[in-house]
Amino acid sequence: MQKRFISIWFRYLKTDWWIRRQAVLHDKPFVLALPDHGRMVITAANSLAEKQGIDPGMVVADARALIPSLEVLDDQPETSGRLLNALAEWCIRYTPAVAIDPPDGLLLDATGCAHLWGGEKSYITEIHKRFKHFGYDVGIALADTIGAAWALARFGQNDSIIESGQQNSALLSLPPAALRIEASTIERLEKLGLRQISQLISMPRSALRRRFGVQILERLDQALGYEEEGINPVQPIEPYQERLPCLEPIVTATGIEIALQRLLDALCHRLQQEQKGLRTALFKGYRMDGKIEKMEIGTNRPSCNLNHLFKLFETKIETIEPASGIELFTLEASKVEDLPTVQEQLWGNKMDLDNVELSELLDRIAGKIGAHNIHRYIPAEHYWPERSFKEASSLNETIQATWKVDRPRPLQLLSTPERIEVTAPIPDYPPMLFRYRGKLHKIMKADGPERIEAEWWLQDGQHRDYYSVEDEDGHRYWLFRSGHYDAAKSYQWFIHGFFA
Amino acid sequence: MLYRSKKIIKAIGLIMLLLIYLVFLSQNIKHWNALMDTAKANIIAQLKKDILPLQGFKNRLSTVALDAIPVAMKNAFPNAAFPLGAVHELIADSAEDATTTFGFIAAILASIMQNAGASIWINGSQSVFPPALKSFGLSPDKIIFIYLKKEKEILWAMEEAFKCNGLSAVIGEVQDLSFTASRRLQLAIEKSQATGFIVRRNSRSLNTTACLARWKITSLPGELPAGMPGVGFPRWNVDLLKVRNGRPGSWQIEFVGGRLKQVPTMKVIHQQQQKKTG
Numbered sequence: 207m208q209k210r211f212i213s214i215w216f217r218y219l220k221t222d223w224w225i226r227r228q229a230v231l232h233d234k235p236f237v238l239a240l241p242d243h244g245r246m247v248i249t250a251a252n253s254l255a256e257k258q259g260i261d262p263g264m265v266v267a268d269a270r271a272l273i274p275s276l277e278v279l280d281d282q283p284e285t286s287g288r289l290l291n292a293l294a295e296w297c298i299r300y301t302p303a304v305a306i307d308p309p310d311g312l313l314l315d316a317t318g319c320a321h322l323w324g325g326e327k328s329y330i331t332e333i334h335k336r337f338k339h340f341g342y343d344v345g346i347a348l349a350d351t352i353g354a355a356w357a358l359a360r361f362g363q364n365d366s367i368i369e370s371g372q373q374n375s376a377l378l379s380l381p382p383a384a385l386r387i388e389a390s391t392i393e394r395l396e397k398l399g400l401r402q403i404s405q406l407i408s409m410p411r412s413a414l415r416r417r418f419g420v421q422i423l424e425r426l427d428q429a430l431g432y433e434e435e436g437i438n439p440v441q442p443i444e445p446y447q448e449r450l451p452c453l454e455p456i457v458t459a460t461g462i463e464i465a466l467q468r469l470l471d472a473l474c475h476r477l478q479q480e481q482k483g484l485r486t487a488l489f490k491g492y493r494m495d496g497k498i499e500k501m502e503i504g505t506n507r508p509s510c511n512l513n514h515l516f517k518l519f520e521t522k523i524e525t526i527e528p529a530s531g532i533e534l535f536t537l538e539a540s541k542v543e544d545l546p547t548v549q550e551q552l553w554g555n556k557m558d559l560d561n562v563e564l565s566e567l568l569d570r571i572a573g574k575i576g577a578h579n580i581h582r583y584i585p586a587e588h589y590w591p592e593r594s595f596k597e598a599s600s601l602n603e604t605i606q607a608t609w610k611v612d613r614p615r616p617l618q619l620l621s622t623p624e625r626i627e628v629t630a631p632i633p634d635y636p637p638m639l640f641r642y643r644g645k646l647h648k649i650m651k652a653d654g655p656e657r658i659e660a661e662w663w664l665q666d667g668q669h670r671d672y673y674s675v676e677d678e679d680g681h682r683y684w685l686f687r688s689g690h691y692d693a694a695k696s697y698q699w700f701i702h703g704f705f706a
Numbered sequence: 707m708l709y710r711s712k713k714i715i716k717a718i719g720l721i722m723l724l725l726i727y728l729v730f731l732s733q734n735i736k737h738w739n740a741l742m743d744t745a746k747a748n749i750i751a752q753l754k755k756d757i758l759p760l761q762g763f764k765n766r767l768s769t770v771a772l773d774a775i776p777v778a779m780k781n782a783f784p785n786a787a788f789p790l791g792a793v794h795e796l797i798a799d800s801a802e803d804a805t806t807t808f809g810f811i812a813a814i815l816a817s818i819m820q821n822a823g824a825s826i827w828i829n830g831s832q833s834v835f836p837p838a839l840k841s842f843g844l845s846p847d848k849i850i851f852i853y854l855k856k857e858k859e860i861l862w863a864m865e866e867a868f869k870c871n872g873l874s875a876v877i878g879e880v881q882d883l884s885f886t887a888s889r890r891l892q893l894a895i896e897k898s899q900a901t902g903f904i905v906r907r908n909s910r911s912l913n914t915t916a917c918l919a920r921w922k923i924t925s926l927p928g929e930l931p932a933g934m935p936g937v938g939f940p941r942w943n944v945d946l947l948k949v950r951n952g953r954p955g956s957w958q959i960e961f962v963g964g965r966l967k968q969v970p971t972m973k974v975i976h977q978q979q980q981k982k983t984g
């Protein structure tokens with residue numbers, strides 16, 4: 207497919223932006239200035255000021271002599287970059303590949319996009335109209351090459367469209383400055399009386415190279431399409447992305463649902479064909495006022511199940527604020543994995559962790575109340591009770607160690623051991639009485655001690671001597687004494703769990 | 707005269723015939739009645755069978771042989787089968803009782819899951835110590851723990867889990883359970899294969915619920931052979947307070963070698979009855 211590029215040139219990028227912010231400035235000549243070598247130098251002038259002969263590069267004092275009522279505003283040099291980025295992101299509604307073209311332009315890769323707006327003519331008219339509506343004075347051109355589009359946007363007629371392969375003739379009448387070459391080269395060309403590209407094109411290439419450097423040849427080739435040139439999009443294009451532009455802005459939840467359903471439909475179909483499933487997906491709505499509404503979902507295992515994914519998004523639709531309306535929806539699968547091959551089963555669903563329904567259930571729960579609340583544990587090779595298990599990273603993580611059953615462990619473990627008062631015969635007998643939460647428990651039977659050493663390579667601290675004890679009601683507890691019995695030093699008893 | 711006697715004989719003969727016929731008829735009716743009775747019994751048995759699924763007992767699931775459960779306990783339920791695919795409600799009043807209840811659930815869960823399957827355990831916070839579950843015969847890595855603070859969220863998650871077809875059991879811990887909520891859970895579970903256990907910890911009122919059975923498990927002092935050290939096997943008092951269409955009962959159970967074993971006891975006289983007679 208023949209590549210088509212659009213170049214957008216903002217004639218008064220910064221001043222138009224100021225007018226957008228302060229409507230008062232609309233009817234006044236004003237300039238933006240920066241201090242330079244102790245003088246204020248104009249960096250940008252609005253159209254009214256420019257008409258009266260004020261150009262960027264002039265000193266403010268000279269300009270004031272021309273127009274005494276001239277308003278001078280402080281320029282912020284980083285504005286234009288930020289502004290261009292924002293405009294580029296806004297332009298993603300027209301094509302996924304938008305690049306900034308500093309200092310005052312945008313480049314759009316319009317390949318295969320124009321027909322969505324009913325042809326190239328209405329495509330660029332639409333873009334022009336929208337920018338004009340925002341208050342930006344723009345020059346737009348559409349051509350096969352970036353160079354040609356750039357040249358026509360700045361030096362050609364407004365809204366010019368160069369038919370495919372016609373860039374050669376279109377460029378002939380333009381000045382050499384349209385070739386994106388250095389200012390010094392342009393100056394030299396002017397001196398030599400070369401005022402049109404047509405005069406350059408017929409010259410021998412070796413002569414041009416010798417006199418003006420390689421750049422001019424390279425730019426010429428790029429503009430004419432002899433040399434490939436690409437753009438660097440502001441947002442990397444996701445390989446799995448679906449777009450849905452809307453004719454009318456969408457404001458209702460039902461509308462968003464329909465859009466979501468369509469996008470998912472297309473994405474799932476594509477994923478299914480490639481035997482892939484998505485793990486995370488991002489749904490974006492581009493609002494009329496330039497803001498972007500997002501919602502994101504994640505799944506436990508790769509999925510291309512339309513209904514399931516829709517359900518995950520459905521709970522989040524209410525978080526989207528359409529405001530004045532959403533005009534473009536995109537859905538991208540930011541993380542895609544191969545689908546595990548699923549054995550077709552003749553009867554029954556296998557009730558296991560591999561079950562797809564289970565992972566879908568967990569996705570739903572995670573979507574509503576957060577994935578941090580869902581845990582699965584696998585054994586860890588530690589004797590210290592609090593460390594004897596760890597969180598599994600996924601549902602399919604297989605266990606390496608085995609669960610130990612050689613020693614009794616309480617079914618309910620207190621997350622932090624609680625201090626208790628005990629009456630215990632010394633030195634190593636289980637206690638006879640203990641008081642826990644104000645209740646006195648008389649110990650009838652006891653087992654132990656089981657000594658668990660603190661893992662010195664992980665933490666300091668004393669070992670624990672654990673006893674499992676039973677009180678007169680038959681309740682069983684797991685108690686421990688921290689450290690050795692030592693009359694001189696204080697030692698402590700703790701309760702750490704309940705047995706069933 | 708002769709004519710008259712002949713008439714009398716004829717009448718007597720007729721009466722005799724009638725009597726014979728009546729005797730015959732009465733015997734027939736008895737037989738008929740017996741036939742009717744068996745038919746009726748059949749119909750009633752069939753109706754009872756049809757009612758059970760409507761009450762929440764599932765035929766297809768009760769085929770799983772739960773060996774770990776003592777026969778006496780199974781007999782409390784219709785068809786002498788522990789009801790799976792239904793919601794059981796367990797009452798626990800203290801942390802100790804809750805642990806005992808968890809132990810009872812874990813023991814039953816082990817025989818339901820039989821080293822396969824997956825379960826979801828929904829708590830307010832981490833209270834179950836996963837490594838301990840292994841000693842009940844469960845694989846702790848087959849259980850997914852979900853920690854939720856709000857009761858509403860717990861109930862929602864349980865309902866969602868009940869609707870899922872890939873689970874063996876769902877265990878949830880709530881404080882209070884309204885009738886409406888329990889009805890929702892019961893309706894959700896009727897379509898799935900999971901068995902639900904709701905532990906009601908420190909509940910404020912024991913209201914009526916749509917759960918199939920209500921249990922209360924408390925711990926009992928263990929018994930050891932004379933002179934043996936240690937604490938012995940865990941022993942519980944299992945009260946089946948309510949069960950639909952079954953017989954509530956109370957058993958003393960010891961958990962030995964992965965099985966719930968009934969401890970033969972003297973006949974327990976309920977305290978309430980004592981009060982009434984006294």
